[in-house]
Amino acid sequence: MKNVIIISDGEARVDLNDSWQFGQEDEQIDRSVRVDEISTWLEHSASGRSQGVLIQKEEELELIAPHLANITMIALTFKDFKDGRAYSLAYLLRTRFHFKGDLRAVGDVMRDQLSLMRQCGFTSFAIKEGKEPFDALKGIKGLSVTYSGSVSNPAPLFKRVRRY
Amino acid sequence: MYQYDDYDRALVAERVEQFRDQVTRYQNGQLSEDEFLPLRLQNGLYLQKHAYMLRVAIPYGVLSAKQLRALAQVSDTFDKGYGHFTTRQNIQFNWVKLPEVPDLLAFLAEHDMHAIQTSGNVVRNVTTEAFAGVAEDEVYDPRIFAEIIRQWSTINPEFLFLPRKFKIAVSASEEDRAAVRIHDVGLYLFRDSDGELYFKVMVGGGLGRTPFISQTLNEKLPWRDLLTYLEAVLRVFNRYGRRDSKYKARIKILVNTLGIDTFKSEVEQEFQQIPKDINGLTDNELSRIASQFLPAVYETLGETDLEFATHLQNNEAFSDWYDLNVRSHKVSGYRSVVISTKFPNNIPGDVTSVQIRGIADIAERFGFGEIRVTHEQNLVLPDIPKSSLFQVWGALNHIGLGLANHALLSDMIVCPGASYCNLATAHSFPVAEQVVNAFTLEEQQDIGPVSMNLSGCINSCAHHHIANIGMLGLNKSKTDHYQITLGGCQGTDSRLGKVLGPAIAESDLPEAIRTIMDVYRKYREVDETFIQTVDRMGLEPFKEALYPEAKG
DSSP, X not given: OOSEEEEETTEEEEETTOOOEEOBTTBOOOTTTEEEEHHHHHHSOGGGOOSEEEEOSTTHHHXXXXXXXXXXXXXXXXXXXXXXXXXXXXXXXXXISOOOSEEEEEESOOGGGHHHHHHTTOOEEEOOTTSOHHHHXXXXXXXXXXXXXXSSSOSOHHHHSXXX | XXXXXXXXXXXXXXXXXXXXXXXXXXXXXXXOHHHHHHXXXXXXXXXXXXXXXXXXXXXXXXXXXXXXXXXXXXXXXXXXXXXXXXXXXXEEEEEEOGGGXXXXXXXXXXXXXXXXXXXXXXBOOOBOOTTTTTOTTBSSOHHHHHHHHHHHHTTOGGGSXXXXXXXXXXXOBSSXXXXXXXXXXXXXXEEOTTOOEEEEEEEOOBOXXXXXXXXXXXXXXXXXGHHHHHHHHHHHHHHHSOOSOGGGXXXXXXXXXXXXXXXXXXXXXXXXXXXXXXXXXXXXXXXXXXXXXXXXXXXXXXXXXXXXXHHHHHOHHHHHXXXXXXXXXXXXXXXXXXXXXXXXXXXXXXXXXXXXXXHHHHHHHHSSSEEEEOTTSOEEXXXXXXXXXXXXXXXXXXXXXXXXXXXXXXXXXXXXXXXXXXXXXXOOHHHHHHHHHTSOHHHHHHHOOOOEXXXXXXXXXXXXXXXXXXXXXXXXXXXXXXXXXXXOBOSTTOBOOEEOSSOEEGXXXXXXXXHHHXXXXXXXXXXXXXXXXXXXXXXXXXXXHHOGGGOO
16 A cells, blocks of 8 residues: 555654555455455455455444454545544454454545544554545654543543643 | 633643644645644634534533633624524634634633533533523532533543534533433432432433434443543444445444444443543542532521512512513522523524623622523523512613513423535524514413424434424425424433424414414313423314325
8 A cells, every 4th residue: 555654653654665465356466465355355265364354334343353363454544534434443342352463544545534543543544535635644752641541541641640 | 601711721722822833833734625624623723604603612511700701702793793602502603714713712711711622523512401500400510510510521632633523511400401312321329329420321312313312231330430431432433433435434323323332331341441440530530620610608698588578569570571581499488590592682593792781790790700501592590689689670671681581382492594504505583583473472381391402404403303293394496495303302301303304494384383272272281381282182272274285
């Protein structure tokens, strides 16, 4: 994928040549860098399954849940940045299903939502085509004060700091 | 009122700079209209018919005199010298200019105010009743929990792109004065027999084109679990709420489609899986928030005041105002004062900067410098010594706000209508004024308490469904028409009004309301209020009087 922002060891950086590729019908892509749709992924035998899986719909969460130990990367789709379902799915993958791999935001992914995605457990971001990834990088940090807890910072502010 | 600490202040200040940058990028073309839209909405900025409108948050309707003066300055500097108080206890400025909005927000931030999440598909301003903390019938101060919810829901990263807006109200008194049951989530705080605090959680209320009164989701939720439970409700809504149609996206539709039992089990299932300790409220946090409210220091005042009694005896206008606009207070010798912002003195909810400054002065001189906004768009001075009431009344009259009409026919909730709003189909204000002007104050007093709300379109911003008399603006063959509903009411037993008949032309509306009032006066029994007569008689006599041709 092009124009990816990756968070590793707490640092966010742009990777213009990220090795993950979406699976194509007419092209052989090594399973270690391939991202298949969940339906395709399930059709493969265990040894042929890609290391990355694409989740596009709310219902697909249940399908992937039993297989998380065999997956390195999950790409969660924002079909429209105004559709916030993927934030809850990310929360569930991290907190309920304890997914430890890379959780990637793909689709309508832009600067002004990146800090929210990061807080909900996303660790990489495939920036939308046509948007400048180095500009988008500025959106990772967000505000320095957050009241509620989140995946990246589980305790709410009143348990995180002494406020009096 | 709640005092910001450094964290609250830092969050609001950073948010202003974040939005300033977003505005600049929008103006440079780096953000498209579509990309900018939710960003500005989440910062309270709408685009209306003629200009941008900024809705400033007034958390659960509480303001200091200093903040009120800051709002007056905003209206003079950035608007046309007035502001409009809303049913969500906020204030709107109808004529702001986009390039000036970041400076406006920075000015508000200096006064511990913001416009965060007053719009957009997010958790909106949490509301409670205007008499919180001073009402005689409350079990606990609802503002404390409203503030806890405000903090938790503010820029909560998981819930900023919900299917639709989400409104929460809290009530902690016997009488529900916060219209709890028309909210997406309504919370009734109560004590059990051991004195412990619990919430009764209601869900799925809302007006608009498909009005619903909320249903019970949880009979007895321990207060410590409040945020965890809200998280469960919002996660279920975020995952399963409809996103294909704006009109079917509110949680009321999800609740109604699944049925309350299925919805309840979804929430319960989610709730059980969230570790309770993470968001669990503690005694410490509750008392910390409570102490941030700086409780008012009351003097020991007697109830006996001969001078006051003389004014009441000799001054009929003062005596009327006292009867209608002054409420009892939990502390002896104190009263709460309702300041009417309604016709004929004001356009409902509209207050000029001169009036705003005048109210701030009165609140400081006679009260503890605190002001409340009611969901009926009036203002309240919560703590006025009984002995100061005559002076307060005089001072209010001096700025044109001494109208004695609280809860009367002219105390209408009216939306801004098509003159301002893109959504409205009818013009609201002019016809509401004609209706009010058709009745003298003496007639209104004879008629007694009645709620009359007028919405300019089906979005129901003026809550016409839960008014005793609701009026809904429609546009038929180029003239405004109004559909009348009867029998709605708010409170713990909220009900939706029923449609009386075909919509009535704007010019005939004052006469139609008179006809309805004549039927009431003909049939009412001693001490019976309008809604009681409607409940006893049913709609028929009103229909017959209003639509005689339809008889038989």
